[in-house]
Amino acid sequence: MGQTRLELLDPGPVTAIAPYPGADVSAALAPLGLAFPSSGAIAAGGAARLIWAGRELAFLLGVEPPAALATEAAVTDQTDGWAWLHLAGRDARAVLARLTPLDLRDTGLATGTSARSTIGHMQAIVIRPAPEAYELAVFRSMAGTLVHDVTEAMRRVAARAAL
Structure with a gap:
């Protein structure tokens, strides 16, 4: 999106x-x-x-x-306790910035690092494997909520770019 x-x-x-x-x-x-x-x-x-x-x-x-x-x-x-998603693309940082209090700048969450934080109201692990990519992990029971929250943020960032 x-x-x-x-x-x-x-x-x-x-x-x-x-x-x-x-x-x-x-x-x-x-x-x-x-x-x-x-x-x-x-x-x-x-x-x-x-x-x-x-x-x-x-x-x-x-x-x-x-x-x-x-x-x-x-x-x-x-293995069965966590759900993992890969978020990537030019606007990945802008999408994730709407959902977490983490400092996502290169000086905050640098490429090749991980952090524990929240995504929305969920406890999460955030990994930055590449400059325009993030791996997100939440408890498996929150997988649907994570997909919903990230997809909604993606929609909003895309809509803003279309203005």
């Missing part, structure tokens, strides 16, 4: 990783070539992505977690 596209995103397996207090998950993540991300960071290697998802929490996307990780962290399958 307009200068944006909204598509369903399949991130593959989604696993929450919360290191135990004082634990070091580096050795367990080494087979994936990933390090536990700092606040807002994303680590990627091959099909795997490890995104910051909150304080002492990261989501492993795209691959199953190494078995050794379970001795150093709480590891929870989240």
Whole structure:
């Protein structure tokens, strides 16, 4: 719609990783070539992505977690718990700006970073994989609301551009 596209995103397996207090998950993540991300960071290697998802929490996307990780962290399958969308196009930032309080400028949510925030009234994870693209994740029960809210914002941004 307009200068944006909204598509369903399949991130593959989604696993929450919360290191135990004082634990070091580096050795367990080494087979994936990933390090536990700092606040807002994303680590990627091959099909795997490890995104910051909150304080002492990261989501492993795209691959199953190494078995050794379970001795150093709480590891929870989240695959069926989240709905993921991909929003892209020249007006993607303008669309998302209508829905979230995040600073979406390059100096706020830079390409290759993630943030926890709200989209509308929903708790969300927002990832910026490319300059004109965002990945949006909300609890699965809110998927219909997310699609509605984003589609409505897309319609309004397109209408404004048509004036």
